[in-house]
Amino acid sequence: xxxxxxxxxxxxxxxxxxxxxxxxxxxxxxxxxxxxxxxxxxxxxxxxxxxxxxxxxxxxxxxxxxxxxxxxxxxxxxxxxxxxxxxxxxxxxxxxxxxxxxxxxxxxxxxxxxxxxxxxxxxxxxxxxxxxxxxxxxxxxxxxxxxxxxxxxxxxxxxxxxxxxxxxxxxxxxxxxxxxxxxxxxxxxxxxxxxxxxx
Numbered sequence: 001x002x003x004x005x006x007x008x009x010x011x012x013x014x015x016x017x018x019x020x021x022x023x024x025x026x027x028x029x030x031x032x033x034x035x036x037x038x039x040x041x042x043x044x045x046x047x048x049x050x051x052x053x054x055x056x057x058x059x060x061x062x063x064x065x066x067x068x069x070x071x072x073x074x075x076x077x078x079x080x081x082x083x084x085x086x087x088x089x090x091x092x093x094x095x096x097x098x099x100x101x102x103x104x105x106x107x108x109x110x111x112x113x114x115x116x117x118x119x120x121x122x123x124x125x126x127x128x129x130x131x132x133x134x135x136x137x138x139x140x141x142x143x144x145x146x147x148x149x150x151x152x153x154x155x156x157x158x159x160x161x162x163x164x165x166x167x168x169x170x171x172x173x174x175x176x177x178x179x180x181x182x183x184x185x186x187x188x189x190x191x192x193x194x195x196x197x198x199x
Contacts, residue, residue, distance in 0.1 A: 001032050001033055002032075002179075002180040002183055002184075003029065003032040003033070003034050003176065003179060003180065003183075004032060004033040004034070004035075005033070005034070005035045006034050006035060006087045006088065006183075007034070007035050007036040007037075007038065007085065007086045007087050008029055008034050008036070008037050008038070008086060008087070008088055008089075008090055008179075009038050009040055009080065009085065009086035009088070009089040009090065009114060009118065010022075010025070010026065010029070010037050010038065010039050010040065010062075010066065010090050010092065011039075011040040011041070011042075011089055011090065011091040011092070011094075011111040011114060011115070012039065012040070012041050012042070012045050012062070012091075012092065012093070012111075013041075013042040013044065013045060013091065013093060013094055013095045013097070013098045013109075013111055014042055014044030014045050014048065014095055014097075015093035015094070015095050015130035015131070016048070016050045016051075016052040016053060017052050017130075018093040018130050018169070019052055019053045019058055019093075020052070020053075021093075021172055022058075022061075022062070022092070022093075023061060023065060024172065025090075025092055025172065025175055026062075026065045026066060027065075028175060028176055029176075032176060036068065036086075037066040037067075037068065038066070038068050038071065038080075038085060038086055039062040039063065039066050039068060039070045039071065040070070040071040040072075040077060040080075040089075040110055040111055040114045041059070041062070041070055041071070041072050041110060041111070042095075042098065042109045042110065042111045043072075043109050043110070045058070046059065046070075046072045059072075071110055071114065072110055073110055074107075074108075074109070074110055074113045076110065077110040077111070077113040077114040077117070078113055078117060079117070080113075080114040080117045080118055081114075081116070081117020081118050081119075081120050081121055082117060084121060086118065086123075087123065087183075088123060088124050088125070088126060088179060088182060088183065089114060089115055089118050089123075089124075089125045089126070090125075090126045090128070090175070090179060091111060091115070091125065091126070091127050091128060092126070092127075092128035092154070092170065092175065093128050093129075093130035093169075093170065094127045094128055094129050094130060094131075095130065095131055096129075096131030096132070096133050096134065096137070096138040096141070098111060098112065099127070099129065099131065099138055099141040099142060099145065100137075100138065100141050102115065102127075102141070102145060102151075103140075103141040103144040103145055103148075104141075119150055122150065123150065124150050124151075124152060124182040124183065124185075125150055125151050125152065125182075126152050126153075126154060126175075126178050126179055126182050127145065127151060127152065127153050127154065128153075128154040128156075128170035128172075128175065129142065129153065129154070129156050129168055129169070129170055130168070130169045130170060131167070131168055132164055132166060132167045133166050133167075134156070134166060134167060134168025135158070135165070135166040135167075135168060136166040138168075142168075146187070146191070152178060152181070152182040152186075152187050152188070153170075153178070153187065153188075153191055154170040154171065154172075154174050154175055154178045154188075155170070155171050155174045155178070155188060155190065155191055155192065155193040156168045156169060156170045156171065156191070156192070156193055157169065157171060157192065157193040157194075170193075171193035174188060174193070
């Protein structure tokens with residue numbers, strides 16, 4: 001188990017329709033005997049109640065299942081790099097907004113600050129993209145990050161090509177394998193998930 005005894009920063013940004021998948025990600029990481037899972041959330045994740053989730057309930061779920069307090073401020077996230085808190089950061093789900101800011105060096109949320117500090121230590125970041133404009137304006141940011149050192153993508157696909165033809169979403173079945181390959185300095189292949197879309 002390559003993830004055994006590793007510390008994982010689980011960063012969650014505001015792709016609210018994917019929040020139902022996050023507990024499964026945590027369970028998968030626990031099954032790999034990771035040492036620690038530190039949850040990090042964007043301001044949108046921390047603040048907004050939506051038709052998918054109540055913000056406080058979601059934060060409670062994160063803290064109870066990871067057994068760690070959520071990092072939800074830039075001040076608290078700043079120490080992730082200097083204190084070497086994690087071995088890898090998993091942004092899952094990662095919105096198009098966060099993709100754009102990552103690609104352009106903008107650091108205005110706890111997730112982005114944590115990543116900034118983490119990559120200065122030359123450590124890997126795994127991105128689970130979830131955006132309605134992945135084949136639109138966000139595509140150039142995906143390309144930029146795929147070509148950036150220490151950035152790795154979980155395989156992704158169109159999630160509803162008939163109703164949302166530009167939308168992309170990660171394939172959650174590849175989360176663990178992508179993390180393992182990232183520790184080896186490799187991008188999992190193929191990046192484009194070939195699973196059939198269930199309509």
